[in-house]
Amino acid sequence: MSDxxxxxxxxxxxxxxxxxxxxxxSSFEAPAAPHIFQEPGQPQIQLQLGQQVNALAQxxxxxxxxxxxxxxxxxxxxxxxxxQQAGIFGVAGFDDANRDAVLGSYCPNVLFPYAxxxxxxxxxxxxxxxxxxxxxxxxxLYAEAMARRAEGATAAPSLNA
Numbered sequence: 001m002s003d004x005x006x007x008x009x010x011x012x013x014x015x016x017x018x019x020x021x022x023x024x025x026s027s028f029e030a031p032a033a034p035h036i037f038q039e040p041g042q043p044q045i046q047l048q049l050g051q052q053v054n055a056l057a058q059x060x061x062x063x064x065x066x067x068x069x070x071x072x073x074x075x076x077x078x079x080x081x082x083x084q085q086a087g088i089f090g091v092a093g094f095d096d097a098n099r100d101a102v103l104g105s106y107c108p109n110v111l112f113p114y115a116x117x118x119x120x121x122x123x124x125x126x127x128x129x130x131x132x133x134x135x136x137x138x139x140x141l142y143a144e145a146m147a148r149r150a151e152g153a154t155a156a157p158s159l160n161a
Contacts, residue, residue, distance in 0.1 A: 014093035016102060021114055024064055024086040028122040030079045037127065039073045046070040049136070053103045059092040063107040067115045069123070069131060081122050081131075085115035105142040112136060 030036065050066040064086045071078040089107050091099050116133040123131040 014098070015090065016092075016106070017090035018110060019060070019088040019090055021085070021087045021111065023083065023114075023118060025082070025084040026118060026122065027082045028079065028126050029077075029081075030126050030128075032076045032078065033127070036073060036076060036078045039076065039078075041073045043078060044072045045131070046072075047133070049141075051104070051108055053107075056088065059090055061089050061091055061103055061107075063087050063089060063103055063111065065108050065111040065115055067119055067133070069119055069133075071123075071128070071131075079123065079126055079128055081119050081126075083115050083118045083122070085111045085118060087111050101142060104145070105138045108138045112138070 032039075046069070048066075048068040048070075050068075052064045052066070054062040054064070056062055064084050067081075067083045067085070069079075069081045071080075087107060087110060089103070089110075091102055094102060112133075112135075120130055120132060123129075
Protein backbone atom coordinates (compact mmCIF):
# COMPACT_ATOMS: atom_id res chain seq x y z
CA MET A 1 0.00 0.00 0.00
CA SER A 2 2.84 2.40 0.82
CA ASP A 3 4.50 1.59 -2.53
CA UNK A 4 1.36 2.70 -4.38
CA UNK A 5 1.24 5.92 -2.39
CA UNK A 6 4.92 6.60 -3.05
CA UNK A 7 4.47 5.89 -6.76
CA UNK A 8 1.40 8.13 -6.89
CA UNK A 9 3.32 10.95 -5.23
CA UNK A 10 6.26 10.53 -7.64
CA UNK A 11 3.91 10.57 -10.63
CA UNK A 12 2.16 13.66 -9.30
CA UNK A 13 5.50 15.45 -8.93
CA UNK A 14 6.65 14.74 -12.51
CA UNK A 15 6.10 17.82 -14.65
CA UNK A 16 6.55 18.49 -18.34
CA UNK A 17 6.08 21.89 -19.93
CA UNK A 18 6.62 23.35 -23.38
CA UNK A 19 8.26 26.72 -22.84
CA UNK A 20 9.08 27.75 -26.41
CA UNK A 21 8.96 26.35 -29.95
CA UNK A 22 11.05 27.98 -32.68
CA UNK A 23 12.98 27.44 -35.89
CA UNK A 24 16.66 27.35 -34.98
CA UNK A 25 17.89 27.10 -38.58
CA SER A 26 16.28 26.76 -41.98
CA SER A 27 17.61 26.69 -45.52
CA PHE A 28 16.32 25.95 -48.97
CA GLU A 29 18.43 25.56 -52.10
CA ALA A 30 17.41 24.93 -55.70
CA PRO A 31 20.86 24.78 -57.30
CA ALA A 32 19.66 23.78 -60.79
CA ALA A 33 16.80 26.30 -61.01
CA PRO A 34 15.32 27.46 -63.31
CA HIS A 35 16.34 24.67 -65.73
CA ILE A 36 15.30 21.92 -63.32
CA PHE A 37 11.66 22.94 -63.77
CA GLN A 38 11.89 21.76 -67.41
CA GLU A 39 13.52 18.39 -66.59
CA PRO A 40 11.42 15.29 -67.20
CA GLY A 41 11.49 12.35 -64.84
CA GLN A 42 10.34 11.07 -61.52
CA PRO A 43 11.81 12.85 -58.49
CA GLN A 44 13.77 10.79 -55.97
CA ILE A 45 13.28 11.98 -52.39
CA GLN A 46 15.71 11.28 -49.57
CA LEU A 47 14.80 12.10 -45.96
CA GLN A 48 17.21 12.36 -43.05
CA LEU A 49 16.17 12.91 -39.45
CA GLY A 50 18.26 13.75 -36.44
CA GLN A 51 17.80 15.12 -32.98
CA GLN A 52 19.92 16.70 -30.34
CA VAL A 53 19.23 17.43 -26.68
CA ASN A 54 21.01 20.24 -24.87
CA ALA A 55 20.70 20.90 -21.14
CA LEU A 56 20.06 24.62 -20.58
CA ALA A 57 19.51 24.67 -16.82
CA GLN A 58 18.37 22.26 -14.15
CA UNK A 59 15.27 20.50 -15.54
CA UNK A 60 15.28 22.69 -18.69
CA UNK A 61 16.29 21.25 -22.05
CA UNK A 62 16.48 22.35 -25.66
CA UNK A 63 15.47 19.62 -28.10
CA UNK A 64 16.38 20.17 -31.76
CA UNK A 65 14.73 18.05 -34.45
CA UNK A 66 16.68 18.20 -37.73
CA UNK A 67 14.91 17.35 -40.98
CA UNK A 68 16.76 17.28 -44.31
CA UNK A 69 14.89 16.58 -47.56
CA UNK A 70 16.87 16.13 -50.76
CA UNK A 71 15.03 15.88 -54.07
CA UNK A 72 16.89 14.70 -57.18
CA UNK A 73 15.91 14.34 -60.80
CA UNK A 74 18.39 11.91 -62.25
CA UNK A 75 21.81 13.12 -61.12
CA UNK A 76 20.70 16.73 -60.59
CA UNK A 77 19.61 18.08 -57.23
CA UNK A 78 16.22 19.73 -57.69
CA UNK A 79 16.17 21.05 -54.13
CA UNK A 80 17.64 20.63 -50.70
CA UNK A 81 15.59 21.71 -47.69
CA UNK A 82 16.95 21.69 -44.15
CA UNK A 83 15.01 22.65 -41.05
CA GLN A 84 16.10 22.57 -37.43
CA GLN A 85 12.92 22.86 -35.40
CA ALA A 86 13.65 23.43 -31.73
CA GLY A 87 11.83 23.64 -28.48
CA ILE A 88 12.60 24.43 -24.86
CA PHE A 89 11.04 21.95 -22.48
CA GLY A 90 10.80 21.88 -18.71
CA VAL A 91 11.19 18.27 -17.58
CA ALA A 92 11.14 17.86 -13.80
CA GLY A 93 10.49 15.02 -11.40
CA PHE A 94 11.30 12.14 -13.77
CA ASP A 95 13.89 9.46 -13.12
CA ASP A 96 16.75 9.41 -15.67
CA ALA A 97 15.24 6.69 -17.88
CA ASN A 98 11.82 8.34 -18.09
CA ARG A 99 13.36 11.78 -18.61
CA ASP A 100 15.43 10.42 -21.50
CA ALA A 101 12.31 8.80 -22.99
CA VAL A 102 10.39 12.09 -22.76
CA LEU A 103 13.26 14.00 -24.40
CA GLY A 104 13.87 11.31 -27.03
CA SER A 105 10.29 10.53 -27.99
CA TYR A 106 7.64 12.90 -26.67
CA CYS A 107 9.49 16.15 -27.43
CA PRO A 108 10.26 15.26 -31.09
CA ASN A 109 6.57 14.33 -31.46
CA VAL A 110 5.66 17.83 -30.28
CA LEU A 111 8.16 19.46 -32.69
CA PHE A 112 7.38 17.34 -35.75
CA PRO A 113 4.20 19.11 -36.96
CA TYR A 114 6.05 22.44 -36.90
CA ALA A 115 8.99 20.98 -38.85
CA UNK A 116 6.59 19.35 -41.32
CA UNK A 117 4.93 22.71 -41.99
CA UNK A 118 8.25 24.53 -42.34
CA UNK A 119 9.51 21.98 -44.89
CA UNK A 120 6.25 22.03 -46.83
CA UNK A 121 6.19 25.83 -46.97
CA UNK A 122 9.84 26.08 -48.05
CA UNK A 123 9.44 23.51 -50.83
CA UNK A 124 6.27 25.11 -52.14
CA UNK A 125 7.72 28.61 -51.92
CA UNK A 126 10.70 27.30 -53.91
CA UNK A 127 8.36 26.62 -56.84
CA UNK A 128 8.01 22.87 -56.37
CA UNK A 129 4.91 20.78 -55.67
CA UNK A 130 4.10 20.58 -51.95
CA UNK A 131 6.02 17.93 -50.05
CA UNK A 132 4.27 16.39 -47.07
CA UNK A 133 6.34 14.50 -44.54
CA UNK A 134 4.56 11.33 -43.52
CA UNK A 135 3.95 10.70 -39.80
CA UNK A 136 6.96 9.36 -37.94
CA UNK A 137 6.82 6.99 -34.98
CA UNK A 138 9.35 8.60 -32.64
CA UNK A 139 8.51 6.04 -29.93
CA UNK A 140 9.73 3.24 -32.22
CA LEU A 141 12.82 5.25 -33.26
CA TYR A 142 13.67 5.86 -29.61
CA ALA A 143 13.19 2.17 -28.74
CA GLU A 144 15.41 1.21 -31.69
CA ALA A 145 18.11 3.66 -30.57
CA MET A 146 17.98 2.23 -27.03
CA ALA A 147 18.27 -1.32 -28.39
CA ARG A 148 21.29 -0.34 -30.50
CA ARG A 149 22.85 1.37 -27.49
CA ALA A 150 22.28 -1.76 -25.37
CA GLU A 151 23.81 -3.97 -28.08
CA GLY A 152 26.81 -1.65 -28.23
CA ALA A 153 27.22 -1.83 -24.47
CA THR A 154 27.10 -5.63 -24.47
CA ALA A 155 29.21 -5.95 -27.61
CA ALA A 156 31.96 -3.59 -26.44
CA PRO A 157 33.45 -5.92 -23.79
CA SER A 158 33.64 -8.85 -26.23
CA LEU A 159 35.50 -6.66 -28.74
CA ASN A 160 38.09 -5.72 -26.11
CA ALA A 161 38.58 -9.28 -24.89
